[in-house]
Amino acid sequence: LAKTTQPISMDSYEGQEVNITCSHNNIATNDYITWYQQFPSQGPRFIIQGYKTKVTNEVASLFIPADRKSSTLSLPRVSLSDTAVYYCLVGSVSGSARQLTFGSGTQLTVLP
Amino acid sequence: DAGVTQSPTHLIKTRGQQVTLRCSPKSGHDTVSWYQQALGQGPQFIFQYYEEEERQRGNFPDRFSGHQFPNYSSELNVNALELDDSALYLCASNPGRGGEETQYFGPGTRLLVL
Numbered sequence: 001l002a003k004t005t006q007p008i009s010m011d012s013y014e015g016q017e018v019n020i021t022c023s024h025n026n027i028a029t030n031d032y033i034t035w036y037q038q039f040p041s042q043g044p045r046f047i048i049q050g051y052k053t054k055v056t057n058e059v060a061s062l063f064i065p066a067d068r069k070s071s072t073l074s075l076p077r078v079s080l081s082d083t084a085v086y087y088c089l090v091g092s093v094s095g096s097a098r099q100l101t102f103g104s105g106t107q108l109t110v111l112p
Numbered sequence: 113d114a115g116v117t118q119s120p121t122h123l124i125k126t127r128g129q130q131v132t133l134r135c136s137p138k139s140g141h142d143t144v145s146w147y148q149q150a151l152g153q154g155p156q157f158i159f160q161y162y163e164e165e166e167r168q169r170g171n172f173p174d175r176f177s178g179h180q181f182p183n184y185s186s187e188l189n190v191n192a193l194e195l196d197d198s199a200l201y202l203c204a205s206n207p208g209r210g211g212e213e214t215q216y217f218g219p220g221t222r223l224l225v226l
Contacts, residue, residue: 034214043116043202043217044155087154099145099168100204100215102154 004088009107018075020106022088025069033064033071036087038105044087048073075108083110114139116218118203124224125193133188133221137205143167144186145215146178147202155202161186190223198225 005023012018024033032051036044048055050062050071061074075082085105117136125131137144143162147155157170161180180186184205190197200222204215 041200041220041222043204043220045217046214049214099157099160099170100147100155101157102147104152105154 006106020073024090034089038085078110118218122222130191135186135203141205142184145204146188149200193225
């Protein structure tokens, strides 16, 4: 399982775009990149998943360069309620027998 | 459509006791995974159950055991509790055959060992 490195914490202001970058130099060919969000005392919530280039959904965008050694989660126009820990995970999607390996995550604090 | 549910929400035990935590997966999911999350850290994988059998296991001692029932619900048992077992225990579910791979997490059970 590829190791990931992401900033411990980030601060932003309401209405700004936030970009959180994750490094995964040892990503394998069949690995996907997945981001989860977690609020205090709650379970992690799936945000977005991608393999290469760009993926966008109603919540976020995920940018993955050609070498796939890093990825950037982009949250447009954050609000106070986006304050949470964001986890970057890398692993193969090999059927249901896939365990998730979490790092320490990035604590995002959105300020008014 | 109910998501993943866990019970109880909070639990206080003393060192040496035994505890059982329960999880009901999201409707349509037959695979259940358990994670331990210590304060300030990311969740750590304990084990995964599919078709009532333990399929994968993380780096946890044998004091941690589990079970999956025919209705896909699951239990996590921890024997001989230690102070370091104090954590948020998370259950996650996903479909076992095909479908989306995303794991859906429950709200967790907060265990405090005194």
